[in-house]
Amino acid sequence: MFRRGDKIEIFKPSTDEGWQDYMDEFIGLHGIVTDPDTAINDPDALIEVSLVDKGTHRLPQDCLRKID
Amino acid sequence: MSNLTCPVNNSVIKLKEMLDSSLIKDPKCRRISEELLELLEDIAWGRAGKDHIPAIESLAKELIAGGPDDVCVDVGAQVQEALSGHLEVFVSHVETHNCSSGACIKLAPAPCQMACPAGIDVPSYVTLIGMGHDAEAIEIIRKDNPFPWVCGLVCTRPCEFMCVRGRIDKPVSIKFLKAFAAERALSQGRYRNPDKMPDKNKKVAIIGAGPAGMSAAYYLALMGYTVSIIESLPMAGGMMMVGIPRYRLPREVIDREAAMIRELGVEFRFNTAFGKDITIDQLKKEGFEAFLFAIGAHKAFALGIPGEKKYPQVIKSIDLLRNVALGDRQVPGKKVIVIGGGNVALDAARTCIRLGCEEVTIAYRRTHSEMPADIEEVEQAEEEGILMSFLTVPVEVVGENGKITALHCLRAELIAREGSNRKYPVPVDGSDFFMEADAIIPAIGQAVDQQCLENLSEIKWTRRSTIHVNRACMETTMKGVFSAGDSVLGPATVVEAIGGGKKAADAIDRYFSGIPQPKLPPVPVRRGRIDFIDVPASTKMNLKKPDMPLLNFNRRRITFQQVELGYSENVAREEARRCLRCDICRRCGACVEVCRDKMGINALNLGYLDFDKPFQTDFRDTADRCIVCGACAENCPNDAMQIKDVGDERILSICGTTLNRLKLEYCDICGEALGPAKYHDYISKRLNTLAKIADDRTICVACSRKMAAKQHNEEIIPLR
Numbered sequence: 001m002f003r004r005g006d007k008i009e010i011f012k013p014s015t016d017e018g019w020q021d022y023m024d025e026f027i028g029l030h031g032i033v034t035d036p037d038t039a040i041n042d043p044d045a046l047i048e049v050s051l052v053d054k055g056t057h058r059l060p061q062d063c064l065r066k067i068d
Numbered sequence: 069m070s071n072l073t074c075p076v077n078n079s080v081i082k083l084k085e086m087l088d089s090s091l092i093k094d095p096k097c098r099r100i101s102e103e104l105l106e107l108l109e110d111i112a113w114g115r116a117g118k119d120h121i122p123a124i125e126s127l128a129k130e131l132i133a134g135g136p137d138d139v140c141v142d143v144g145a146q147v148q149e150a151l152s153g154h155l156e157v158f159v160s161h162v163e164t165h166n167c168s169s170g171a172c173i174k175l176a177p178a179p180c181q182m183a184c185p186a187g188i189d190v191p192s193y194v195t196l197i198g199m200g201h202d203a204e205a206i207e208i209i210r211k212d213n214p215f216p217w218v219c220g221l222v223c224t225r226p227c228e229f230m231c232v233r234g235r236i237d238k239p240v241s242i243k244f245l246k247a248f249a250a251e252r253a254l255s256q257g258r259y260r261n262p263d264k265m266p267d268k269n270k271k272v273a274i275i276g277a278g279p280a281g282m283s284a285a286y287y288l289a290l291m292g293y294t295v296s297i298i299e300s301l302p303m304a305g306g307m308m309m310v311g312i313p314r315y316r317l318p319r320e321v322i323d324r325e326a327a328m329i330r331e332l333g334v335e336f337r338f339n340t341a342f343g344k345d346i347t348i349d350q351l352k353k354e355g356f357e358a359f360l361f362a363i364g365a366h367k368a369f370a371l372g373i374p375g376e377k378k379y380p381q382v383i384k385s386i387d388l389l390r391n392v393a394l395g396d397r398q399v400p401g402k403k404v405i406v407i408g409g410g411n412v413a414l415d416a417a418r419t420c421i422r423l424g425c426e427e428v429t430i431a432y433r434r435t436h437s438e439m440p441a442d443i444e445e446v447e448q449a450e451e452e453g454i455l456m457s458f459l460t461v462p463v464e465v466v467g468e469n470g471k472i473t474a475l476h477c478l479r480a481e482l483i484a485r486e487g488s489n490r491k492y493p494v495p496v497d498g499s500d501f502f503m504e505a506d507a508i509i510p511a512i513g514q515a516v517d518q519q520c521l522e523n524l525s526e527i528k529w530t531r532r533s534t535i536h537v538n539r540a541c542m543e544t545t546m547k548g549v550f551s552a553g554d555s556v557l558g559p560a561t562v563v564e565a566i567g568g569g570k571k572a573a574d575a576i577d578r579y580f581s582g583i584p585q586p587k588l589p590p591v592p593v594r595r596g597r598i599d600f601i602d603v604p605a606s607t608k609m610n611l612k613k614p615d616m617p618l619l620n621f622n623r624r625r626i627t628f629q630q631v632e633l634g635y636s637e638n639v640a641r642e643e644a645r646r647c648l649r650c651d652i653c654r655r656c657g658a659c660v661e662v663c664r665d666k667m668g669i670n671a672l673n674l675g676y677l678d679f680d681k682p683f684q685t686d687f688r689d690t691a692d693r694c695i696v697c698g699a700c701a702e703n704c705p706n707d708a709m710q711i712k713d714v715g716d717e718r719i720l721s722i723c724g725t726t727l728n729r730l731k732l733e734y735c736d737i738c739g740e741a742l743g744p745a746k747y748h749d750y751i752s753k754r755l756n757t758l759a760k761i762a763d764d765r766t767i768c769v770a771c772s773r774k775m776a777a778k779q780h781n782e783e784i785i786p787l788r
Binding site for chain 2: 044
């Protein structure tokens with residue numbers, strides 16, 4: 001479960017339909033979770049992530065992993 | 069070509085200069101030039117797709133062929149020349165989104181601006197607030213976000229999570245500063261809408277007067293489009309008005325900012341439900357050619373437990389919040405249970421307290437630490453006396469004679485499933501218990517209500533029941549139809565909706581202009597390079613993030629008065645001075661490297677430069693070892709690090725933060741400023757011969773050389 005402020009890495013492309021072509025270039029980038037699903041902790045929800053130098057995006061959670 | 073220039077960047081600069089100079093007078097030529105500029109900027113910012121270069125070629129040719137004067141032909145020729153001469157560089161920008169010269173990257177925004185879904189130039193407006201220029205700060209914000217006051221009160225502030233100051237101590241209070249400036253500038257009438265562009269005679273219909281719809285309306289109106297907003301509610305604001313309680317966001321704030329949009333000529337048609345009171349065909353008959361659906365996510369999920377639909381005292385949270393916002397302030401019950409752990413659950417519970425409910429309990433199936441609501445919201449709710457029941461799974465609404473008496477629940481255990489480190493609440497058999505209640509408010513999420521769009525069969529929906537769009541431009545699968553906000557993302561944030569609305573406005577303009585849509589979401593645009601605020605290193609380190617003063621607990625329990633009372637002027641100005649100005653310092657580390665590796669001094673203790681592994685920073689440490697040699701400033705690619713002589717001192721600063729100041733010494737012979745004694749000692753050690761010549765005198769290098777030359781001449785035996 002991702003919490004606001006967690007540092008994350010995009011470690012793989014997602015197979016979710018919420019993954020768009022331009023997101024391929026985000027793989028390997030680090031960032032911070034800025035708005036997780038604030039309603040029901042849904043692992044399927046798109047969550048808001050701010051990526052270093054690449055802006056803020058709503059991404060599927062299966063492509064993210066926490067880093068220290 | 070020098071490796072410091074970039075043909076893309078040069079073309080952008082030249083074309084901007086031509087457009088700014090008013091040399092391009094012919095309207096058609098000007099329009100084509102503006103389109104060219106937009107396409108070139110896409111390339112410069114890595115947003116372009118494969119259609120961009122052919123489109124530029126075609127527009128340039130159009131200018132060359134169509135004239136009608138030499139200036140227009142010249143503009144077309146310059147662009148064509150740049151393109152044909154450096155095609156591979158343009159292609160590389162498009163394909164790799166990289167500018168090898170660094171010229172395009174150099175203009176990249178600060179992390180806080182990049183993080184903002186609306187792309188606001190945060191460092192510029194924070195600095196202006198620090199300088200006391202609130203109206204100018206709002207002017208900068210409204211270039212990217214027409215709701216500075218709303219966002220100052222309710223933004224989820226992704227910018228603060230990326231704030232580099234947070235790597236030193238706490239992030240700058242960007243949100244509260246925005247609220248401070250907006251309140252002052254707007255309430256005192258010191259900010260006015262920008263001028264609109266000439267009428268384009270094109271009509272756009274926007275469905276939904278929420279943050280996405282109104283943001284799009286604002287930018288489209290400024291571009292000269294005729295905009296009408298269709299809204300089913302009797303007022304503007306959408307979810308901001310009926311989903312966010314008044315103690316967080318007063319209605320007057322929304323009304324004031326919506327009025328500024330109306331002032332631009334945007335028409336609002338309230339109490340008009342799309343799909344029921346008006347259809348897309350009717351709108352097309354009225355002359356509307358493009359449509360933006362920003363209908364929000366107003367449909368609540370049901371609990372799906374027995375008794376839920378049987379009792380009228382089960383009130384969906386979103387209905388409760390809407391009714392209260394629209395003026396119906398009936399107390400839902402004496403003992404109320406709100407089901408859920410998110411922000412909406414907290415809003416519903418805190419609203420119930422204010423309505424006069426005697427006991428309000430939040431029932432949540434996980435524990436306190438897993439609550440998805442903002443931590444500040446949870447803390448404030450607890451302060452207001454809201455009770456929490458964790459690991460609670462509702463199984464049935466119980467009642468008699470048409471009235472609720474209790475909520476039948478089971479205790480839950482958090483258990484990790486195989487292959488997952490995520491823990492799930494699993495009800496424990498036999499752990500039944502009953503929570504006494506006379507009203508139950510489920511708050512377990514919302515979805516988009518598809519009913520109003522059911523006749524638009526060309527619109528594709530996602531499996532999350534949101535409208536499918538190309539998120540780079542918010543275009544739906546139906547021609548001329550766009551969508552933004554919660555209807556695309558599901559329940560998200562106000563600032564994301566605003567960013568989506570702005571993106572959609574840009575895309576609608578491109579749609580009308582017939583130019584290709586970008587392949588990537590827009591990169592935020594820097595709005596200026598504001599002067600630094602001079603702050604001593606000790607002040608920069610000692611300034612602490614101020615707490616937000618709050619309304620006292622007792623009053624919070626009985627009124628909808630705003631809870632956060634706002635910063636005072638002194639506090640706001642001081643807080644703005646904590647900003648590190650990351651719009652100028654790109655954290656490349658060149659200063660640290662040259663100081664440590666080339667000069668061997670290692671005076672810069674700037675641990676915040678690294679995102680992944682920041683270490684301790686102390687601007688005050690620099691003065692201990694720094695000799696003010698200026699090597700750091702010389703190697704700074706963006707003039708963040710500066711060295712200058714002021715009076716009899718040499719001062720080193722980074723983005724206005726004074727790192728060191730040392731008294732200057734002057735040449736005994738010519739009176740030139742030599743630099744401080746520490747620097748002089750350092751140089752003297754390196755220039756041994758000259759140092760010997762100078763003995764104990766303080767002499768500049770030029771005078772030392774002259775003396776050395778003279779001594780050398782005297783030692784040579786004259787030729788016979």
